[in-house]
Each structure stands twice: as structure tokens, then as C-alpha cells.
Amino acid sequence: MARTFEEDSRNVLNHNIYRQDNTFKLKYFKLHGLAYASRLILATSGAKWECAFPEDWANTEKKDTLFGVLPVLYETTASGQIVEVPESDTIEHYLSKKFRLYGNGDxxxxxxxxxxxxxxxxxxxxxxxxxxxxxxxxxxxxxxxxxxxxxxxxxxxxxxxxxxxxxxxxxxxxxxxxxxxxxxxxxxxxxxxxxxxxxxxxxxxxxxxxxxxxxxxxPSYVEWKKTKAYKEISERNLDILGF
Ligand SMILES: N[C@@H](CCC(=O)N[C@@H](CS)C(=O)NCC(=O)O)C(=O)O
The missing domain is CATH 1.20.1050.10 (Glutathione S-transferase Yfyf (Class Pi); Chain A, domain 2)
Known part of the structure; x- marks a missing residue:
């Protein structure tokens, strides 16, 4: 069934917006594309995070997302609740607030x-x-x-x-x-x-x-660039987009 935002998610998101010690999964294709900045935020902030790639996008995963597109951020709280944030701009904004990437905060x-x-x-x-x-x-x-x-x-x-x-x-x-x-x-x-x-x-x-x-x-960014996921993403980006 096609999904929409759920009222139950309100408290979970509001309580976790500034929590940096949760764990994160950023789901997107093996390209930099619309996930580039959000991956950079997670990699440079030292967050506990991983890249997730779709395995059966068209048949199963697409319809489980709020907008039928990627990227989507999934954040797991200490008690196992999930915060789901769709749309690349919104994910960047959410993570920028969380990891204090808007200057002095005013x-x-x-x-x-x-x-x-x-x-x-x-x-x-x-x-x-x-x-x-x-x-x-x-x-x-x-x-x-x-x-x-x-x-x-x-x-x-x-x-x-x-x-x-x-x-x-x-x-x-x-x-x-x-x-x-x-x-x-x-x-x-x-x-x-x-x-x-x-x-x-x-x-x-x-x-x-x-x-x-x-x-x-x-240092955490240097480490991320050594990972298999980063190398695969970069190689595919070069193949498809030429940079
Ligand atoms: N407005 C969305 C656009 C997302 C989007 O177009 N994602 C493409 C990949 S770049 C996608 O998921 N395509 C697969 C599909 O449409 O099934 C955002 O900024 O996140």
C-alpha cells in the first residue's frame, strides 16, 4: 500500500533531531548524485553510519518509500525506533541541524x-x-x-x-x-x-x-574514502557521468 507520513513519527523525530549518537543508514543508488552531500555530512561528522543500496528497487523497495525515489535516510535510535527522512534537500537540512553545520547556530x-x-x-x-x-x-x-x-x-x-x-x-x-x-x-x-x-x-x-x-x-572522511562502498560509488559515477 502506498505510504504517507505518520503522526506517530512526530515525537520520534522531534526528540532525536539533535541526537548525534544514533545510527544512520543512507539508502541510494551506487552513484554520488543526490546523496553526495548527505554522505559527506555523515562521513565527516564521525557518525555511526553506512551506505545502503537497493537490491530490488523497482519491484519491492520503491513502493515502500514515501515518494517512490531515493535517497532516504533511516536513523535508528537507542531504543530501536526509526526516524525516516526522505528527499535529498531535506536530508541535508536535517543532518546539518543535527551535526551543527549551520555556523554559530543563529x-x-x-x-x-x-x-x-x-x-x-x-x-x-x-x-x-x-x-x-x-x-x-x-x-x-x-x-x-x-x-x-x-x-x-x-x-x-x-x-x-x-x-x-x-x-x-x-x-x-x-x-x-x-x-x-x-x-x-x-x-x-x-x-x-x-x-x-x-x-x-x-x-x-x-x-x-x-x-x-x-x-x-x-580523519573520518579519509577513512570513509578507503571503504569498498566509496570506491564502488566513485568508479560507477566516473563510468556514467564522467567525473
Ligand atoms: N526530489 C528527489 C528526487 C529523487 C530522485 O529523482 N531520485 C532518483 C535517482 S537520482 C530515483 O530515485 N530514481 C528511481 C525511480 O524514480 O524509480 C530528491 O531530491 O531526493
Whole structure:
């Protein structure tokens, strides 16, 4: 039977929103895609978590989800209750609140973090939706050229400016890791995989690079990148999307 939100889930979620010591399963396909940022949050926060992959998506698992799509986050509390959070943006927001990834926690810092994250997401989506998935070779060349001449350069100038204004300390907001820092790592990974050091590097974009380095030095993230799941996801992403 098709499911909807259940009133019983209200208390469980409200009581667990700030609990960091529960265990987490993030279910998505073997791609970075819409789970990239949420996996990064879980990997860098040191949470007890694992990637789950569908085994029989179309026939059984799809209809068990609230929207018929992945990703979905499943959080298990100490007493065995499950918090279920659907939709990629909502999962990122839920985990960002939980792991305190909105700056100092006041509304202004949250707005700043979300604005930076949204701007970065627009760049990523531009490439994914207007370039990576295009099949026609000639049109793909036009859109690739447009991305690297019209979309990427102003993005890099703007984000360097904001990061320099924050002290070029490897963070967008204050001196704390935030959702914006993690989203930037996704964009940098994408651009560097596509163009090596042509646009983004320590020399060309030092403030952006400082964020990338800081996140890449987080021990739990380093460990996650050594896992079989991470390697399989990255290889498949490269095969299908070219980065
Ligand atoms: N609005 C959803 C979109 C999710 C979505 O489209 N997921 C795709 C994979 S990227 C999916 O589950 N496709 C399988 C299907 O539709 O059966 C979100 O942001 O989470």
C-alpha cells in the first residue's frame, strides 16, 4: 500500500533531531548524485553510519518509500525506533541541524550557510543537468564550452571573494565546518576530475583550495574514502557521468 507520513513519527523525530549518537543508514543508488552531500555530512561528522543500496528497487523497495525515489535516510535510535527522512534537500537540512553545520547556530549564520550551499548546488546542477546527461555530441560540446566560459569562472571569482572575506581559513562561515564547505568539496571534486588544475588549484583559487584541503584532512572522511562502498560509488559515477 502506498505510504504517507505518520503522526506517530512526530515525537520520534522531534526528540532525536539533535541526537548525534544514533545510527544512520543512507539508502541510494551506487552513484554520488543526490546523496553526495548527505554522505559527506555523515562521513565527516564521525557518525555511526553506512551506505545502503537497493537490491530490488523497482519491484519491492520503491513502493515502500514515501515518494517512490531515493535517497532516504533511516536513523535508528537507542531504543530501536526509526526516524525516516526522505528527499535529498531535506536530508541535508536535517543532518546539518543535527551535526551543527549551520555556523554559530543563529538564524543569520544559517541563512549565510544555506545561501552559499545553494549557490554551489546551482553550479553542480548546471553541469549535471545541462552537460553531463546530454547525449548528442555536438550539443554536449556547446554546453561544455558554455559551462567552462560562462558558469564556472564567475562562480570561482565570487566564491573566492566570500572566502577571502571570511579570512581564507578553510571555511565559508566563521571558523567552523558547515554544509557550504562540504558542498564546495563536491564542486571542486567535479571540476578537478574534469579539468585537473586548469580552473581550481592552490595557485589559482587559494581560498577555495583551503576549504577542500581542510575537509580532506578530516580523519573520518579519509577513512570513509578507503571503504569498498566509496570506491564502488566513485568508479560507477566516473563510468556514467564522467567525473
Ligand atoms: N526530489 C528527489 C528526487 C529523487 C530522485 O529523482 N531520485 C532518483 C535517482 S537520482 C530515483 O530515485 N530514481 C528511481 C525511480 O524514480 O524509480 C530528491 O531530491 O531526493
Amino acid at each position: 538564524d543569520y549564520d544559517e541563512i549565510k550557510v544555506r545561501a552559499f550551499a545553494s549557490s554551489i548546488q546551482s553550479l553542480i546542477s548546471y553541469y549535471l543537468l545541462r552537460v553531463a546527461v546530454v547525449k548528442d555530441a555536438a550539443y554536449k560540446d556547446v554546453m561544455t564550452e558554455r559551462f567552462f566560459t560562462e558558469a564556472l569562472p564567475p562562480f570561482l571569482v565570487t566564491h573566492e571573494r566570500h572566502l577571502v572575506a571570511n579570512g581564507r581559513n578553510g571555511h565559508y562561515v566563521g571558523d567552523k565546518l558547515s554544509l557550504a564547505d562540504l558542498k564546495l568539496v563536491i564542486a571542486v571534486n567535479m571540476v578537478v576530475a574534469l579539468t585537473q588544475d586548469k580552473f581550481v588549484s592552490q595557485e589559482r583559487t587559494p581560498a577555495i583550495w583551503a576549504v577542500w584541503e581542510k575537509v580532506n584532512a578530516i
